[in-house]
Amino acid sequence: MKLGVFMVLFGGRKLEDALDYVVSKGLKAVEIGTGGNPGNAHCKPAELLKDEAALKQFKDAIESRGLTISSLSCHGNPLHPQKHLAQADHEDFVNSVLLAERLGVEVVTTFSGCPGDHEDAKYPNWPVAPWPNDYQEVLAWQWENKVIPYWTEQAKFAKEHNVKIALELHGGFSVHTPATLLRLREAAGETIGANLDPSHMWWQGIDPVQAIHILGREGAIHHFHAKDTVIDPINVNKYGLTDMQSYTNMLDRAWQFRSVGYGHDVKTWADIISALRLVGYDYVVSIEHEDGLMSVEEGFSKAVQNLQQVLIEEPLGEMWWV
Incomplete structure (x- = not known):
C-alpha cells in the first residue's frame, strides 16, 4: 500500500509548493480535486484537456517528485433535482474521467448523488426510514428512475475510458452503506466500487472492518480515505447519530470528524489496514482532514505519523513457516 493525501487540504498553496510539502512528509501518492465540493484549485480538467502543454506540465510536476495520482475526485450531486446543478456536477465527472484516461489514473472518486422525490422536486430527499410507507415509495422511485439509470450509463462510459468509479459512502446520498453500494454495483456493473471512508461508517453505526470484509470479498473497494470520527457518549443520547447540528457546534454535537488516531486508537487503525x-x-490510503480541533498542517501531520506506524507497504512474501 501507499500513503497518500487528498490535496484539497492544501488548495490555498500553489501545486508545486503543496507537492513539495507532501513529499517532505514521506507520502507517495496524491488525490487531486477536479470539481464538485472539493473544488479544482490544483487541476481544471476542462482546461487541461484542451492544452497539451499544460497537461504535460501538470503530469511532470507530480511524476518528477516520485508521486502517483491515486484518484481524480469530483464529489458532487449529478442527480440533483435542480437540473443546472446536476449538469454542472455531471460535466465535472465526465471531464474527470476523460482526464484520468489521459493521465493514466485508474480511479475517479465522487458521490452517488441524491435525487428529489419526483420530477419537479427542488431539493434532494434522503429517505432513511421504512415507515411511514411514503418513504418506501420515494426510495423505489429514486432508484428505479434516477440512481440506477444514471450510474449504469456512467459506468459504461467510464469503462470505455479504462476508469473505475469510486463512490464515497456518505450520508445524505443514495449510496451510503455497503448494502446500497452493492445494490448499485449489481445493477450497473463492476466499474462501480466504493471509496471507503471509515469516518462515515462509524457515525452510521457500521464497523469499518466489517464493511471492508463485506465490500472486499466482492472486489468492490476502489479507493480508501483515512479519516476518523469520535462519538460523544452524552450528546449522542440527546441528538442521535443523525444529528443535524452544524459541524461547527463541536461542543454539543453527537459526533464529529477527527484526524486519524483521535477518534480511534492506532490498534483499531492497524485492524483496518490489515x-x-x-x-x-x-x-492507496488517502488522508483526508476535516478535524475542527486541529489546523490542517497539524491534523495532517498527526495522521501521517499514526498511519506510518500501521501501514503495510511491502509486497506479500511466501509463508515460509507453512
Missing part, C-alpha cells in the same frame, strides 16, 4: 490487505486491497 483487513484491507486481507481482502486484497493494496492501493
